Amino acid sequence: MTCELARKDFPILERNIYGKYPLVYLDNAATTQKPRQVVEAMTEEYYNVNANVHRGVHFLSQQATELHEASRETVRRFLNARSTAEIVFTRGTTESINLVASCFGQAFMREGDEVILSEMEHHSNIVSWQLLQARQGIRLRVVPITDDGQLCMEEYEKLFNERTRIVSITHVSNVLGSINPVRDIIRIAHEHDVPVLIDGAQSTPHIPIDVQELDCDFFAFSGHKIYGPTGIGVLYGKEKWLDRIPPYMGGGEMIKTVSFEHTTFNELPFKFEAGTPDYVASTGLARALDYVSSIGFEAIEAHERDLTAYAFQRLMEIEGMHIFGPKDISKHDAVISFLVHLPLKGAGGAIHHLDMGTLLDRLGIAIRTGHHCAEPLMHRLGIEGTCRASFALYNTRQDVDALVAGIQRVSKMF
Numbered sequence: 402m403t404c405e406l407a408r409k410d411f412p413i414l415e416r417n418i419y420g421k422y423p424l425v426y427l428d429n430a431a432t433t434q435k436p437r438q439v440v441e442a443m444t445e446e447y448y449n450v451n452a453n454v455h456r457g458v459h460f461l462s463q464q465a466t467e468l469h470e471a472s473r474e475t476v477r478r479f480l481n482a483r484s485t486a487e488i489v490f491t492r493g494t495t496e497s498i499n500l501v502a503s504c505f506g507q508a509f510m511r512e513g514d515e516v517i518l519s520e521m522e523h524h525s526n527i528v529s530w531q532l533l534q535a536r537q538g539i540r541l542r543v544v545p546i547t548d549d550g551q552l553c554m555e556e557y558e559k560l561f562n563e564r565t566r567i568v569s570i571t572h573v574s575n576v577l578g579s580i581n582p583v584r585d586i587i588r589i590a591h592e593h594d595v596p597v598l599i600d601g602a603q604s605t606p607h608i609p610i611d612v613q614e615l616d617c618d619f620f621a622f623s624g625h626k627i628y629g630p631t632g633i634g635v636l637y638g639k640e641k642w643l644d645r646i647p648p649y650m651g652g653g654e655m656i657k658t659v660s661f662e663h664t665t666f667n668e669l670p671f672k673f674e675a676g677t678p679d680y681v682a683s684t685g686l687a688r689a690l691d692y693v694s695s696i697g698f699e700a701i702e703a704h705e706r707d708l709t710a711y712a713f714q715r716l717m718e719i720e721g722m723h724i725f726g727p728k729d730i731s732k733h734d735a736v737i738s739f740l741v742h743l744p745l746k747g748a749g750g751a752i753h754h755l756d757m758g759t760l761l762d763r764l765g766i767a768i769r770t771g772h773h774c775a776e777p778l779m780h781r782l783g784i785e786g787t788c789r790a791s792f793a794l795y796n797t798r799q800d801v802d803a804l805v806a807g808i809q810r811v812s813k814m815f
């Protein structure tokens with residue numbers, strides 16, 4: 402299958418909104434649309450298999466368990482993890498990061514110990530650590546970014562000291578589209594014997610991930626951003642870490658034995674999966690990963706790279722256009738944040754991101770506006786928010802043309 406043919410698998414793209422057709426959906430960094438294959442597999446499971454997993458002796462429970470565990474194996478293969486013991490199902494990237502902050506923090510961090518983050522993190526990779534800071538008095542150290550939205554690697558190296566316990570950094574910025582040099586980030590951290598958590602929310606849909614090759618210690622991503630259902634995500638963790646950190650939540654599934662005096666915990670990965678898991682969503686996630694694999698990252702990357710380059714070129718035709726993040730397309734993922742005229746002090750003419758987003762919407766073009774859950778980054782850029790167009794494998798050059806025509810039309814109104 403090719404990206405061009407994939408569009409037909411996404412019925413929602415056929416919707417007519419405000420009389421405009423076809424829908425130009427450019428909010429993929431927030432969530433992607435779902436192909437029929439994902440929705441149908443989930444419907445089929447609810448109609449024909451549904452039963453609670455792991456605990457049942459009856460046929461349906463065993464079948465549901467087999468499907469759920471087969472999905473874990475699909476995720477393992479997708480990330481090239483060593484073992485399914487390293488694949489923890491969570492509700493999404495946010496929960497995966499909170500799990501690491503909370504459990505790694507409890508096991509390995511004391512007052513005054515430090516976590517290294519970056520200036521371009523999503524709130525989920527800031528606030529989780531601030532909660533730990535409030536509980537245990539840890540310190541947040543922040544890698545600054547350059548004016549064109551890349552990590553200052555020299556400053557990163559300088560942040561390490563004897564109190565550094567973990568690095569937690571995004572692979573791809575959900576605002577700037579910057580692709581961070583995660584191999585170097587991990588290598589440098591390991592030279593200091595410090596483990597690394599990679600936030601893969603924005604990279605997994607666009608870049609092939611091999612956790613063994615990356616050698617990251619933890620890797621988090623969300624199903625809904627990679628054509629899968631909402632409410633499911635993954636935490637990959639090296640067994641040596643998952644073994645040594647305490648459980649996140651208590652309840653069924655995560656225990657071996659329970660008494661009022663003493664409880665023992667289940668083996669990996671179940672130690673981190675308290676309660677009934679979303680076993681239908683895990684099937685949906687596995688079908689989504691199969692779907693991506695059937696197209697292949699070579700084709701997806703080539704298609705999205707072409708779209709991003711084309712969008713850069715076309716957007717720059719617009720008077721007053723300012724694009725944030727790396728200008729070098731090889732360092733820029735399929736996320737483009739922009740403003741038409743920068744809101745400079747004393748200068749008029751800037752078009753507010755909210756106005757732009759609202760008016761584009763009336764033209765049938767869905768983009769995202771605002772701070773994108775990255776307020777510290779907005780402070781660094783000296784702005785309140787941006788307009789963000791983000792691409793998926795089903796987007797086309799026609800979508801880019803519609804966006805550019807829409808922005809030109811809106812700009813004339815101001």
Ligand SMILES: Cc1ncc(COP(=O)(O)O)c(C=O)c1O
Pocket residue numbers: 430431492493494495496523525526571573574575600602603623
């Ligand atoms: C870089 C990054 N990290 C984390 C998240 C949080 O993902 P979720 O809301 O699926 O947990 C997002 C979502 O936009 C993101 O872009």
